[in-house]
Amino acid sequence: METSREIAIGIDIGGTNSRFGVVTGDGAVLKHDRFPTRTYSKAEDYVEALSHKIKEVVKDYEEYAFKGIGIGAPNGNYFSGTIEQAPNLVWQGVIPLTDLFKRYFDTPVVLTNDANAAAIGEMMFGGARGMKDFIVITLGTGLGSGIVVNGDLVYGHDGFAGELGHCFVYMDKGRKCGCGRRGCLETYTSAQGIKRTVFELMAEQTRESELRKLSYEEMTSENIFEAARKGDLLAKEAFEITGHYLGMKLADAVAFSSPRAIFLYGGLAKSGDMILKPTRKAFDAYVMNIFKGKASILSSDLNGKQGAILGAAALVWKQRK
């Protein structure tokens, strides 16, 4: 059967809301919707309610073959099908998520973390089609990464590989990180990271900026992008600094797996050249000679295209190989 006549459900689980959608094998999102996450204090209740909703939705697509459910979730483990100790979810401990879904579905149910799902999505439906070695960096509240080597995701022996957000920019010093250590990349290059940089710049400089009107709690990376777009020099400098750190650490990542391309996805990546230019500049300056001119830093093809749902659904087809 042609993959265009197949569908899978992609679910992107976030702390407050989940998003899910009906995706065809050639990457069309036929329908998508939101579903509350935080409302359900028990994962069992969440899965039961969402499963009923999915069953209803799938009924509308009876002319397609329903191939399964793919799920991207924070700390989702591909091997065990569990979500483990996810700080942003109300469900604590180890949640046997795929087992819970399998109570309601006979099809495959596949789970991985959100950044790995983004990488699989990029490979099946995005700019990485045809590539065997690439990396996707997700720039959301934190920094996630999905690393593909020789056509397969790098899961590591325990399913938790690909934590580039927790490689060190500074050893022994630098910003405190939610992981309990200091100097991790995501404390500099994420929605939170660029905000911390803005606050550092506001403290250090006397330069005027419209960002001085916002409290720490109010400010979002969209505010910073909007200010930079309008020419706010402090906001622009924050983007320069963010790209500089990211480009430097991507030079390290290339020394590890020598990918053909690195795709930036989500939140901050939507600011386009504002983040891409300084990232590429630092990357070119710091990458080892033997890799110069080989790896491209690109904006993900899935930005603004329900990429998280596409990536999650892609797991179902990628799983079958």
Add this chain to the structure above:
Amino acid sequence: METSREIAIGIDIGGTNSRFGVVTGDGAVLKHDRFPTRTYSKAEDYVEALSHKIKEVVKDYEEYAFKGIGIGAPNGNYFSGTIEQAPNLVWQGVIPLTDLFKRYFDTPVVLTNDANAAAIGEMMFGGARGMKDFIVITLGTGLGSGIVVNGDLVYGHDGFAGELGHCFVYMDKGRKCGCGRRGCLETYTSAQGIKRTVFELMAEQTRESELRKLSYEEMTSENIFEAARKGDLLAKEAFEITGHYLGMKLADAVAFSSPRAIFLYGGLAKSGDMILKPTRKAFDAYVMNIFKGKASILSSDLNGKQGAILGAAALVWKQRK
């Protein structure tokens, strides 16, 4: 046929000398010898002379099936079979090494860099038997790395992946590296690196040390190990510092590929606990919580066992899969 009745030739090409040996499929080195490298200003002449020598040697093992030649060489590229711009070899430019050997042999001829060969050797004949995710760090004049993910070496899109020696300990500063940049790991944690640390300590401190009797050109990492073993405090501190840098950066490497173990091989690694203890201590202190207690830092099983020849020969069997 049982692999114990098969042999391969393993060749380890060094700047001054090469070593080669006859290896059985179950990892016995039946015979090994040296062969000059630098003497031959042309790679063609080197390969011709060495091929004749190998043919003679193989004659003595006619009861075995001769399966091929595996070669570990600086900057050896698995995909192209070429040695490219190797700074320590007299042959400059791009040397089509496997093609040159194939003039003399009908069997497979497989080339990769020395650290990748060490990793394949560890997987077939050493401590990584049965592991699908591990890293071998070679601590020689420089620092090389062979990374195995899901049972396969990470070559990257161009065959040059696995340059952990050129990840940054310090960004923008730190020691000058042969690669033209600053702050690379191998400038701290290699035979050269520990010597540079000793010289830094001799400049900074007034502490007596037998190492003060040696010039920079005279001093080797064996001198430093010997002094440390006898209780020389400055030499011991140099090992502490070296292990500290190595352990910190291995914490980053684990965030990348989440290996089950990291093996230290060669030169400095032969100093055993002197390097292992501070490396493990720093690793435990810096590794991300989710990886704590999962990845072991071990001495390679192939240290002192013709490991470079074993690793090179292992390429022949690994190739066949």
